Amino acid sequence: GIQVEQSPPDLILQEGANSTLRCNFSDSVNNLQWFHQNPWGQLINLFYIPSGTKQNGRLSATTVATERYSLLYISSSQTTDSGVYFCAVDQGGSEKLVFGKGTKLTVNP
Amino acid sequence: NAGVTQTPKFQVLKTGQSMTLQCAQDMNHEYMSWYRQDPGMGLRLIHYSVGAGITDQGEVPNGYNVSRSTTEDFPLRLLSAAPSQTSVYFCASSSIHRGSGETQYFGPGTRLLVL
Numbered sequence: 001g002i003q004v005e006q007s008p009p010d011l012i013l014q015e016g017a018n019s020t021l022r023c024n025f026s027d028s029v030n031n032l033q034w035f036h037q038n039p040w041g042q043l044i045n046l047f048y049i050p051s052g053t054k055q056n057g058r059l060s061a062t063t064v065a066t067e068r069y070s071l072l073y074i075s076s077s078q079t080t081d082s083g084v085y086f087c088a089v090d091q092g093g094s095e096k097l098v099f100g101k102g103t104k105l106t107v108n109p
Numbered sequence: 110n111a112g113v114t115q116t117p118k119f120q121v122l123k124t125g126q127s128m129t130l131q132c133a134q135d136m137n138h139e140y141m142s143w144y145r146q147d148p149g150m151g152l153r154l155i156h157y158s159v160g161a162g163i164t165d166q167g168e169v170p171n172g173y174n175v176s177r178s179t180t181e182d183f184p185l186r187l188l189s190a191a192p193s194q195t196s197v198y199f200c201a202s203s204s205i206h207r208g209s210g211e212t213q214y215f216g217p218g219t220r221l222l223v224l
Contacts, residue, residue, distance in 0.1 A: 001168075033212070041217070041218050042217060042218075045213060088152075097152075098154070099152040
C-alpha cells in the first residue's frame, strides 16, 4: 500500500519562529489532508490539498503532486500551535485515509 | 450541529470481554470510518463505510466488527477484547461529494484499556 513519511518527527520552536513540515508519499493520490491534533487529543482538519497551494491565516500548505510531497508552513508560531501535525492521503475517496506518523511540534513562550 | 460524537470517552475492559463503541454524526455524511491511534504509529484504519448497509475492512480489521444500519450511526464492536486492542479509537465522517473539500471530521475519541 501507499507509504506516508513525515519529517521532522519532533520540532521545538520559540514563539514567533517560522517552520516547515514535510510529507512525502509513495504513489499518486486523489486526496491529501493536513490535520492538527491538539494536546487534548482532538483532531482538526487544517487543509484539504491534493495539489496546489492554500493559505489560512498563519498557516499555508503546498502540494506538488508530480513530485509526491506536501509542505505545511507555520509562520509566527504561537504556543497554541503545539501538538502533533498529521498528513493523510487516499488514492480513492476520503473514507480510508492513510496517515503518516506525525510531526510533534512544541512552541515555547 | 453536534458533529461527530463518540461514547464512551474512556473504558476499561478485562481480556475476553466484549463491548461496543458508539459513533454518531448529524451532518448527513455518507462516509464513516473507524481508526485506532497507538503511540508512534499515527492513525490506522480499522473499518469504513460508504453508506448505510455497506462496510469494508481497512488496514487493521481483525478483532473488530462494524455495521451501518443508518446514515447517522456506525458502531464498532470488540468481540473478545485483548490487551493489544488497548488504544485510542477515533470515528470520522465525510461527504461523498467530491470537490467539496472532502474534509474528514473526527470525533473526540474513546480511550480503551484492556487488562
